Amino acid sequence: MNKITQQIKSSSVLLISIICLLIGQTAQAQFTLSTQKRNVDDLSDAEVSMFMEKAQASGMSESEIEKAALTQGYTAADIAKMRERVANMQLIPATVDPFQKNNALDKGNLQQDIRSNKPTYYSPRVNTPVLQESIFNIEERKLLAKPLNIYNDSLVTEYNKLQERASNSLNKKIFGASLFQNDKLTFEPDMRIATPKNYQLGPDDELNIHIFGDVLDNFKVTVSPEGTVKILNLSPIYVNGLSMDAASERIISRLRQLYQGLNKPGSGSSAQVTLAGVRSIKVTLTGEVNSPGSYTVSSLATVFNALYLAGGPNRNGSFRNIRVIRGNKVVRTLDLYDFLLRADQKDNIHLNDQDIIRVGDYENRVELMGEVKRPYIYELVKGESFKDLLRYSGGFTEKAYTYTINVRRNTSREIKLLNISQEEVETFLPNNGDVYTVGTIIERYENRVEIQGAVFRPGNYAIEPGLNTVKELIKKSEGLREDAFLNRATLTRRKENYDPEVLSIDLGKILRGEAADISLQREDVLQVYSINNLREKRFVNIVGEVNAPGEFEFKEGMKVGDLILLAKGLKESASYANLELARRIITHGTADPKAAKIEIISFAIDGSHKIANEGNQITLQPFDIISIRRAPNYEEQRSVKILGMVNFPGSYAIENNQQRISDLIKRAGGLRVEGYLEGGKLIRGTTTVGVNLKEILNNPSSQENLQLMAGDELTIPRLLQTIKLTGAVQNPLAVSYKEDFTLKEYIAEAGGYTVNANKKKMYVTYANGVSNQIRKFFIFKKNPRIEPGSEIVIPAFPENRKKGLSAAEAIGLTSSLVSVSIAIITLINNIPK
Structure with missing residues (x-):
């Protein structure tokens, strides 16, 4: 909440009126409540401004407006929210505090109309706590020297930041101050609880009188300002100051004049009196509170409710000497530490109308810093020792240095340093202004x-x-x-x-x-x-035809057979002969540089891992490497595929390294009638191999009959009946194959050549992947044959190709030719005759 507008007393009626107008309308200077409660957060700024104007024109008194708001269920928190809304919209001029009339900072037209656009001066000192630190006083005076336009809130924002800095600097360390600065706490009285037994009725309280049994009736009455309730033709019943039990007994006793035997055994009829609505009361908070003044609260409100509305004790306020004054007598003294430390609310009494809550000045305040659980500024009462201060702070942390505790104490002339030993903790008495510092133990072990x-x-x-x-x-x-x-x-x-x-x-x-x-x-x-x-990490290594080759930790006594087992045994492809062991030759000192550095040992094993086998029993040394090679005649299964127009397409294993394409076609049951040999393709890896299947089948010994390799894929398509034309033709397309058509006629079916067609580079690709181009011999030209499934490709010249010499190039070429001609003529003329 904005601290400036929060403390301007002259605006209280206006702000409360705005809150009440949230639930009502004005008509002909009459204030009529609406049937539906409005949420403060849902109102726009335009609605707030409109309600302000209506509140000023309503003509109702402050008490009437407050009563209307409470009747509709609005709480003190709603009023607080509305104050904040108004404060955020604009700065309301204040009435000068009588105690500050002579203050030079407060001079200026503070009664300026809030809707005027004239510059005005505003004194934030009105009803605000006096700042203790000189740096804030200096900055505040500089700020107040500037004229403030109420429609330009830059200075207001600047002052708010200054106030916030001062408040944070002075209040953040006071133990308990945060209780009244927490927006999540409201301390609003619960209106849904049963009426307290000690609740005393007063004017404006509402009662429900319910009669049931043989007789049914219901009355809702309000306690009049004279303290009475009126029921039918009965004389007024005085209930002011009575508890609910006493008032209920008195009302039922009077009702027996109308309903005989009411609430008596055997009468058949009963009555019950309950509290339907509570009244509002006024309490005054004075002394060292953040926002002193009179507050309208529910009659169920307690001391905590009123303190929270007033912002709690200020910088100089006592948290341990809060007095409730009723009829000029102190009826209760409240110590907030009871609630803060033990959640004890024994002194949090319900308030009565016209009660005064006075927050006194603190008498003894000390600061505790360092390794305690709650380092704050604490207030101590007479007789409390440093041990009590430690109890308030929650005690030492686990890293606290408790051997001695440093004390900085103010004397009449200067500052004095003291040390509290462990023996003095219970008896040492703090003085006002003491600063206690609990250090941290040294990160060092003594033993x-x-x-x-x-x-x-x-x-x-x-x-x-x-x-x-x-x-x-x-x-x-x-x-x-x-x-x-x-x-x-x-x-x-x-x-x-x-x-x-x-x-x-x-x-x-x-x-x-x-x-x-x-x-x-x-x-x-x-x-x-x-x-x-x-020493170096010792290992042995095995590579080659084992199931888990790699490096293994060396162990004394390890044999070749042991290492093979660690590698999960031999593969089927392993050769049992010609195993090789590579061993380091280690020499300490000077050695022949030409001498061998590695010893190679060749041996054989029987593959059974028997201990009796000599090869398996060779003892290993650190860093040995065993190599097991592949058997020379070992061959894994390899397969090829044949697809398309054969009788049995699918995968076939290669029996030996001599198998050829013709053998594969034969094993696949030969060609089907519709098979097109000229279109057969062999795919090897990612490459298309052009083969002539007709030549292969007619002459198996032909070089076209290639040997098969693992992964080969032979495809024999169905007879193709189209010719495809692509590239630099007017209409690239596929046309039907015509046996008597020439190349020129096929191109004509595609619309002829384009302008940039490169006719000399034209070629034909056949169905088996082989290509053929135009052949020339002197002036003779032979076009490639066209077969079913062929593709005629006409390349195109690049778009940026030069079609002739430019003028400059032609002139340059002519000049060069002339120069060469002159040189030749000169040379001829100089030849001796």
Whole structure:
């Protein structure tokens, strides 16, 4: 909610009128409520402006408007929302606070008509808390020195940001302040609960009187300003100040004048009195609250409801000394810490009309920072100690340094620093303005040592009785692993200046008692090395015809047969003879550079993996590589396909490497009658192989009869009866095959050549994929033959092809020829005669 408009008292009637007009209309200066409640969020800015004008013209008093709104079910939250809507639309001029009349900042025409377009000055200090920090006072004064046009809200926005900065800076650390700044909390009284037993009736309360049994009747009455209710011809019944039980008993007693025996045993008729509607009351909030003033609330409202409407205690307000004054007497003193810390609402009493809630000034406020669960500014009452302050903050965090706690205390002249020891926590009494800082423990161990490497339980250990030496640390870690390297270990420790140093120790001698044990110091790290980590990773490799070739970890005693089993056995294609083992020749020191670096061992196995077999029992060494080759006569099944016009199309296995195309056609049952041999194609991979099937079948020994390869696909189509023309013809199409047609006649059926046709490059592609072009011999030209299924292709010249020489090129060529001619004539003339 905008803090400026929220605190302008002179606008309260207007704003409440706007809220009420959300549920009503004006007609002839009469205010009539509508039957349907409107939602504030659903209203447009135009509707809000219209309601403002109607509210001013309604002529109703403030109390009448409030009563109408409450009757229709509108709450204090609705009024608050409407105030915010109005504040967002425009800035309402304020009436100067009497206490600030002489303030130079408040001078200006503050009573300017809100609809005028004249510049005006606005004082945000009216009814607002005084800022404590000088930087905000300075910025505020600079801002107030500028004229403010109420139709240009840039300065309003600027001031709002300044107010927000100040509020956040001053209030965000006060424990409990956020309770009254949370938009998700409303503290609205629940209107659907049963009437409290201690609720006292008053003017404007509505009662339902329901009579049932032998007699049926119902009355709805309202408590008059005189405190009475009127039923039929009975005299007024006084109920003001009575509880519901007492009022119900008094009303039923009077009703017995009309209905004999009412609510008595055996009478057959009963009556019940319930509360139908509650009245509105006025309470005043004064003292150190964010928005002091009078508020109209439900008669079921409590102290919390009123405090929330007023924004709670301000910067100087006390959270622990809130007094409810009724009839000039303090009837209850509220401590908000009871609710904040324990959810205790014992002092959250229901309010009565004309109650006054006064928030006093705080007396003792301290700040707690650092490693506590709730670092805030807390208010302490007389007699509370630092232990109580810790309880309010939720106690220390897990990283809190509790040995001493720093205190910054204000004296009459300067600042003084104090330290609270652990023994003083319960007795130390805080002073107003104290700042307590709880530090963080140091990330450092006072008795830690660490052991790493080849032990069964590496990790951190504490130096303590029974664990003070290297030997005792190894014992505590449950001893060395079998792969521990005993000849050398390293002990890393910190020198006095915290520089690291390394001590090399013979671990084997210490454990055997041949060398003195070494005492441990704080932060020592003992590293025990593993033999496996001190040498290259050892493996053996197997490649070739095994099911899972690859690299395997070397183990002492591993044999060739063991490695074959690790590789999941031999493939069927594996050769049992001529296996090869490649072994490194390792020499430490100087060696002949011409000497062999690798030893090659050839051997054979029987394939049964028997231990008795000599080849399987060859012992392996680290980094050996076993190669198992493919058997020379091993052949996997290969297949070809024949499709189309044969009697048995499908896939056929290649029996041997000598099988040819004619053999495949024969195995497929030969050609069918409609088969077109000239159109047969052989597809090998992604390539079309042109074959002459007629030549192959007539002469199987012909070179056309190719040997078959795995994956070949032979296709023999049905007799084709069309000729296709593509390329640079007027109408590319397919025409029927005519045995006596020439090439020229076929082209004529396609409309002839196009302008850019390259007639010399024309060619014919036959159904089997083979192409033929025009052949010339001197002046003679032979066109290719046309067969069924052929495609006549006429290429086209490029579109950017030059058709002749340009003028410049012709002139240049002529000049060159003239120059050459002159040179030849000159040469001839100079020949000696």
